[in-house]
Amino acid sequence: MTRRTVDVPALVASARAGSPRAVARLISLVEDGHPALREVMAALAPHTGTAWVIGITGSPGVGKSTSTTALVGAFRERGLRVGVLAVDPSSPFSGGALLGDRIRMQDHALDPEVYIRSMASRGHLGGLSWTTPQAIRVLDAAGCDVVLVETVGVGQSEVEIASLADTCIVLLAPGMGDGIQAAKAGILEIGDVFVVNKADRDGADATVRDLRHMISLGDRTEPGLWRPPVLKTVADRGIGIDEVMAALDKHRAFIGDNGELRRRRERRAADEIEQIALGVLRRRLGNLDGRAGVGALAARVVDGTLDPYAAADALVERLDR
Amino acid sequence: MTRRTVDVPALVASARAGSPRAVARLISLVEDGHPALREVMAALAPHTGTAWVIGITGSPGVGKSTSTTALVGAFRERGLRVGVLAVDPSSPFSGGALLGDRIRMQDHALDPEVYIRSMASRGHLGGLSWTTPQAIRVLDAAGCDVVLVETVGVGQSEVEIASLADTCIVLLAPGMGDGIQAAKAGILEIGDVFVVNKADRDGADATVRDLRHMISLGDRTEPGLWRPPVLKTVADRGIGIDEVMAALDKHRAFIGDNGELRRRRERRAADEIEQIALGVLRRRLGNLDGRAGVGALAARVVDGTLDPYAAADALVERLDR
Numbered sequence: 001m002t003r004r005t006v007d008v009p010a011l012v013a014s015a016r017a018g019s020p021r022a023v024a025r026l027i028s029l030v031e032d033g034h035p036a037l038r039e040v041m042a043a044l045a046p047h048t049g050t051a052w053v054i055g056i057t058g059s060p061g062v063g064k065s066t067s068t069t070a071l072v073g074a075f076r077e078r079g080l081r082v083g084v085l086a087v088d089p090s091s092p093f094s095g096g097a098l099l100g101d102r103i104r105m106q107d108h109a110l111d112p113e114v115y116i117r118s119m120a121s122r123g124h125l126g127g128l129s130w131t132t133p134q135a136i137r138v139l140d141a142a143g144c145d146v147v148l149v150e151t152v153g154v155g156q157s158e159v160e161i162a163s164l165a166d167t168c169i170v171l172l173a174p175g176m177g178d179g180i181q182a183a184k185a186g187i188l189e190i191g192d193v194f195v196v197n198k199a200d201r202d203g204a205d206a207t208v209r210d211l212r213h214m215i216s217l218g219d220r221t222e223p224g225l226w227r228p229p230v231l232k233t234v235a236d237r238g239i240g241i242d243e244v245m246a247a248l249d250k251h252r253a254f255i256g257d258n259g260e261l262r263r264r265r266e267r268r269a270a271d272e273i274e275q276i277a278l279g280v281l282r283r284r285l286g287n288l289d290g291r292a293g294v295g296a297l298a299a300r301v302v303d304g305t306l307d308p309y310a311a312a313d314a315l316v317e318r319l320d321r
Numbered sequence: 322m323t324r325r326t327v328d329v330p331a332l333v334a335s336a337r338a339g340s341p342r343a344v345a346r347l348i349s350l351v352e353d354g355h356p357a358l359r360e361v362m363a364a365l366a367p368h369t370g371t372a373w374v375i376g377i378t379g380s381p382g383v384g385k386s387t388s389t390t391a392l393v394g395a396f397r398e399r400g401l402r403v404g405v406l407a408v409d410p411s412s413p414f415s416g417g418a419l420l421g422d423r424i425r426m427q428d429h430a431l432d433p434e435v436y437i438r439s440m441a442s443r444g445h446l447g448g449l450s451w452t453t454p455q456a457i458r459v460l461d462a463a464g465c466d467v468v469l470v471e472t473v474g475v476g477q478s479e480v481e482i483a484s485l486a487d488t489c490i491v492l493l494a495p496g497m498g499d500g501i502q503a504a505k506a507g508i509l510e511i512g513d514v515f516v517v518n519k520a521d522r523d524g525a526d527a528t529v530r531d532l533r534h535m536i537s538l539g540d541r542t543e544p545g546l547w548r549p550p551v552l553k554t555v556a557d558r559g560i561g562i563d564e565v566m567a568a569l570d571k572h573r574a575f576i577g578d579n580g581e582l583r584r585r586r587e588r589r590a591a592d593e594i595e596q597i598a599l600g601v602l603r604r605r606l607g608n609l610d611g612r613a614g615v616g617a618l619a620a621r622v623v624d625g626t627l628d629p630y631a632a633a634d635a636l637v638e639r640l641d642r
Contacts, residue, residue, distance in 0.1 A: 037630070038628075038630040038631075041628040041629055041630050042628045042630065042631060044628070045622070045625050045626070045627065045628035046625045046626075047625070048625050049623060049624070049625050133629075134629075137629075262623070265623045266616070266619045266620055266623050267619070269618075269619035269620075269622040269623050269629065269632075270615045270616060270618075270619035272622070272629045273615055273618055273619060273622065273629050273632040273633050273636060274603065274606055274607070274615060274633075274636075276629055276630055276632075276633035277606055277633040277636045277637050277640075278599055278602065278603060278606070279633075280633060280634075280637050281599065281602050281637065281640075282595065282599060285595055285598055285599070286595070294591045294594055294595060295587070295591060297590075297591075297594055298587045298588070298590035298591035298594060299587055299590075301366070301590040301593070301594065302370060302583070302586045302587050302590050303370070304366050304367045304368070304369050304370050305366070305367075306366065307359075307362040307363045307365070307366035308362055308454075308455075308458075308590065308593045308594050308597055309358070309359040309362050309363065309597055310359075310363065311590075311594040311597075312594050312595075312597035312598040312600075312601060313601075315594060315595075315598045316598050316601050316602065319598075319602075
């Protein structure tokens with residue numbers, strides 16, 4: 001792939017001035033891991049830190065796309081600029097993925113104050129860790145007041161999204177055994193606001209009850225901790241969205257007051273720094289050659305004359321010299 | 322968690338002598354990331370390199386568990402010792418996960434020449450990368466002639482399994498739009514043997530035809546390359562399993578002859594070494610403190626006075642000193 005030279009100052013200025021094309025181009029640079037990213041991130045840094053990052057996750061079929069669309073509408077009614085990142089962890093391939101049901105979000109496609117971007121997550125370091133925080137940073141610097149990050153809850157993506165977000169919404173639907181099973185497995189710990197969507201279907205109240213019960217069994221009921229509400233919506237008819245918005249506001253105020261917002265953001269930045277640093281170190285490891293290069297060490301591991309830990313030690317030691 | 326001291330030489334000797342308990346204990350050490358692993362891997366190294374690692378992946382519902390069971394039976398008929406690792410990438414939580422449909426595999430549960438283990442994949446470095454290769458190593462050293470690694474094809478797991486395996490089976494079922502879509506997205510590149518299971522259902526021939534057509538469009542038809550066959554099975558009735566076994570044998574002979582087997586194993590070992598080395602480096606980065614420690618750098622990134630790349634540079638530079 002040949003890489004065009006990027007006029008970073010001009011691009012950043014355009015993005016800051018509200019050009020959707022410039023924002024899209026910057027996110028493409030993130031997806032491509034473009035060499036200009038360093039310069040981009042340096043230029044964006046002073047303008048970041050204002051966006052409220054809201055994660056939305058849930059199993060396939062719970063209505064994530066519809067719910068996101070409804071929330072975008074509600075934030076737009078407040079006059080806020082909104083960014084949407086729809087991250088597809090099921091595809092390790094290709095950037096700029098456009099998911100089928102993303103089409104529904106086109107309600108907002110012509111609104112210049114809404115940026116919508118689908119991203120395939122990828123990279124050997126896995127999942128959302130590499131590209132998503134940087135794409136959030138772009139939207140933040142471009143003046144988005146809110147960034148909604150939507151991802152399907154499979155693999156580690158739901159845990160990762162929780163670590164990326166200031167506030168994390170976990171969506172469920174009635175009667176999905178899956179949903180509750182997933183809940184048992186760990187979403188209880190990551191949701192700040194639980195929403196049972198499609199609440200006009202049978203079993204919605206039972207799902208709400210089950211969830212509340214499970215939450216009450218956890219350690220999230222201790223005094224001073226945020227106690228996640230369980231709400232009902234019918235997102236495609238706009239029912240219950242006001243209550244979700246109120247719960248989001250309440251959570252935002254709560255974590256702002258008790259310092260958790262700052263802690264989450266520092267943790268997020270620390271992860272991001274570490275990922276970038278590990279990328280640098282990985283490249284260095286890969287560049288080592290000769291008898292203590294990874295290729296030669298791998299051959300000895302395959303032969304059974306060296307174990308992988310000893311090989312890793314040899315590699316790191318080589319790096320130290 | 323308190324950690325018991327492990328008598329590694331005794332444990333390895335028991336595992337080599339065929340004790341399922343010892344094998345299970347070693348795999349638990351892998352899952353726990355136990356400090357004794359270094360010693361374990363050093364003791365196992367001379368006894369590894371003989372197992373044929375076969376990956377089996379496909380969307381939920383295609384019959385992975387049934388197919389794995391049928392293949393275990395076929396390898397047992399040859400008198401071979403078989404290890405099965407069922408990796409669940411959908412759960413980042415808990416080790417030793419026991420999946421519901423794993424029960425069916427209990428056909429073989431009383432056979433002392435078959436080791437069956439369910440593993441939850443996890444770890445911040447993601448997916449199968451950390452624990453699975455080491456669990457394979459345990460089964461290999463314990464005398465398994467074949468190790469079947471089964472994982473549901475979501476996220477990056479299917480790509481990861483292909484990089485772990487000597488031979489990779491991609492399972493599909495008729496009439497699953499999903500299957501074909503996934504195929505388009507990338508499984509075409511990872512399958513060495515494609516199997517359309519549940520071939521007694523409507524649409525099996527169409528699925529086979531579609532797959533063959535898609536394969537013919539790729540670059541895998543060039544002379545000298547393995548041309549992946551597309552087979553039909555009804556795994557729960559044992560139909561078509563002989564043909565799958567024949568295709569597996571053919572692939573194994575093919576990659577043995579042309580050097581690809583060795584190349585795959587070296588690549589696998591290189592990945593494993595790199596993962597371990599990066600784990601060491603990650604711990605070192607995390608241990609740095611003071612103004613150039615990751616915590617202090619993260620605070621500056623949140624403040625917008627430093628960008629994450631510059632922060633990562635500062636961190637790596639600190640490591641170098």
